[in-house]
Amino acid sequence: MSDSLKPDGAPINSLTYPVLLHEILKQLPVRVFWKDTELRYLGCNAMFARDAGFSSPEDVIGKDDFQMAWREQAELYRADDKRVMTLGQPKLDYDEPQTTADGSMIWLRTSKVPIRDDKGNVIGILGIYEDITARKQSEVEWHNTSRALRAIGACNEAMFCSQNEADLLKAVCTLIVDIGEYRMSWIGYAQDDADKSVKPAALHGVEQGYLDDRRFSWDENSPVGRGPTGHAIRTGKPQINQNFLTNPNLAPWREAALQRGYQSSIALPLIDTTGVFGALMIYAVEPDAFSTREVELLEGLAKNLAFGVNALRTRAERDRITEENQRRMVAQQQSLKDFVRVIASTVEMRDPYTAGHQQRVSQLAAAIAREMGLSEHTAIGIELASLVHDVGQINIPAEIMCRPGKLREHEYPLIQKHPQTGYEALKDIQFPWPIATIVWQHHERLDGSGYPQGLKGDQILLESRITAVADVTEAMLSHRPYRPARTMDYVIAELESGSGTRYDKAAVEACLTLLREKKFSFNNLPVSGAAARSINNLGV
Numbered sequence: 001m002s003d004s005l006k007p008d009g010a011p012i013n014s015l016t017y018p019v020l021l022h023e024i025l026k027q028l029p030v031r032v033f034w035k036d037t038e039l040r041y042l043g044c045n046a047m048f049a050r051d052a053g054f055s056s057p058e059d060v061i062g063k064d065d066f067q068m069a070w071r072e073q074a075e076l077y078r079a080d081d082k083r084v085m086t087l088g089q090p091k092l093d094y095d096e097p098q099t100t101a102d103g104s105m106i107w108l109r110t111s112k113v114p115i116r117d118d119k120g121n122v123i124g125i126l127g128i129y130e131d132i133t134a135r136k137q138s139e140v141e142w143h144n145t146s147r148a149l150r151a152i153g154a155c156n157e158a159m160f161c162s163q164n165e166a167d168l169l170k171a172v173c174t175l176i177v178d179i180g181e182y183r184m185s186w187i188g189y190a191q192d193d194a195d196k197s198v199k200p201a202a203l204h205g206v207e208q209g210y211l212d213d214r215r216f217s218w219d220e221n222s223p224v225g226r227g228p229t230g231h232a233i234r235t236g237k238p239q240i241n242q243n244f245l246t247n248p249n250l251a252p253w254r255e256a257a258l259q260r261g262y263q264s265s266i267a268l269p270l271i272d273t274t275g276v277f278g279a280l281m282i283y284a285v286e287p288d289a290f291s292t293r294e295v296e297l298l299e300g301l302a303k304n305l306a307f308g309v310n311a312l313r314t315r316a317e318r319d320r321i322t323e324e325n326q327r328r329m330v331a332q333q334q335s336l337k338d339f340v341r342v343i344a345s346t347v348e349m350r351d352p353y354t355a356g357h358q359q360r361v362s363q364l365a366a367a368i369a370r371e372m373g374l375s376e377h378t379a380i381g382i383e384l385a386s387l388v389h390d391v392g393q394i395n396i397p398a399e400i401m402c403r404p405g406k407l408r409e410h411e412y413p414l415i416q417k418h419p420q421t422g423y424e425a426l427k428d429i430q431f432p433w434p435i436a437t438i439v440w441q442h443h444e445r446l447d448g449s450g451y452p453q454g455l456k457g458d459q460i461l462l463e464s465r466i467t468a469v470a471d472v473t474e475a476m477l478s479h480r481p482y483r484p485a486r487t488m489d490y491v492i493a494e495l496e497s498g499s500g501t502r503y504d505k506a507a508v509e510a511c512l513t514l515l516r517e518k519k520f521s522f523n524n525l526p527v528s529g530a531a532a533r534s535i536n537n538l539g540v
Helices: 014-027 046-052 069-088 133-161 164-180 229-236 254-260 293-347 357-373 377-386 391-397 398-402 409-416 418-426 433-439 464-475 488-498 505-514 528-534
Strands: 029-037 039-042 093-097 107-116 123-132 184-190 198-205 240-243 264-272 277-285
Touching: 029 046, 039 046, 039 229, 069 093, 069 123, 069 229, 093 488, 133 164, 133 293, 164 184, 164 198, 164 293, 198 229, 198 277, 229 240, 229 264, 229 277, 254 418, 264 293, 277 293, 293 391, 357 377, 357 464, 357 505, 377 433, 377 464, 391 418, 409 418, 418 433, 433 464, 464 505, 488 505
Parallel strands: none
Antiparallel strands: 029 039, 029 123, 093 107, 107 123, 184 198, 184 277, 240 264, 264 277
């Protein structure tokens, strides 16, 4: 003891140790207490006394935990004390709650050890704890923020993947519970009915009939409309319920909520361009669960969800309109095809040799267009135009059309007028394709040697150039009264010799691919006749 000194440098004798111990306890930044085996307080430091609601440590001596500010936790504390003394083993560094003198709740990090006499008998307990409320709040806020972020990330991914509204709502509720680790989540849509009810659209988690047995409304005059769900829908603002046990507005749902482990909840409005259309509800197992940062994050989740729902509804409406337009277009195209076939059959009835010619040209022309990679819309237009490409022959006398043999010199002009006549007959009919112009130009040639206008190159529609190749090919492959059908070698040689000069090069290549490699056939249509006579007279 001779080496021990007072603050002034004087030696410390044994009588000064109580004073020194008192000073040490007074300066410690933690709470210290000790009890006897009856769990009565024998002493403490000043910080402990203040927590207990007393002005000095002397006021605590002789009292037990039921006389302290934390009487709500008295049984919990005493159970730990008894266990430490009974087992003779310390209990170190554990967290526990405490009610302070002002009624607030703090968190403690506590350690307790048994006190023994000289013979080793347990004669009491020594405890020490520190206030870790700020640290605990940070941990809780970090945990809550993390779970909100996890839920948001998973839900945002689901919004990109969901193909319809029902799948999206179900996915969001499931992810909030499974990934965000909340107790339960559901989404309700505001109904425009007499009760202003809120209809559940999706849910997940520990529900067990909660939504089945409860009514929800957004009518402020209804008791079931004054809760967080109804208030969020009415105001368009988040409604936070931090404690089902104490919140008076939760009375209609309190008992059922507590039975299912709901301690707190948040209702988030779902808003689109027309206003609030519903709410997202999330329930947690702990009171005071929703921190400021967590609420901000969940607000963002609700906004993203509302945007996703609106996007899916817009897409669904767009798809519905597209599908309806597609049905109308198909019906319109079928009507146009039927109409065009009537026109084509009118021409072919006048000349048995032309039966099937236009249909065969139509098939080949459409096949060439598809082989060239043109759109289906364009291919259909070429198919229909080719189906009536000789409609102008209706003005050619029947004796010329039906008479075997080559044309006479004075008959050439009549034949060469039929593209112009066809154009005049079709130009006032409203088609979604340039049908009349295709018919007008189908005898034009790239080098200007065609008729009736003598057009060259790009002055001729691509559709007309394709029809021309199909018309020439069908004419050469068909039998005529004045000649047999040409051989495939003859047809190929003619197309290749005229490719890029008389005939469109791409159309010729596509046609040859169909004939050589893809074994194109005319589906057993009747063989064409004298309708191709004008082509033959041009040298084919």
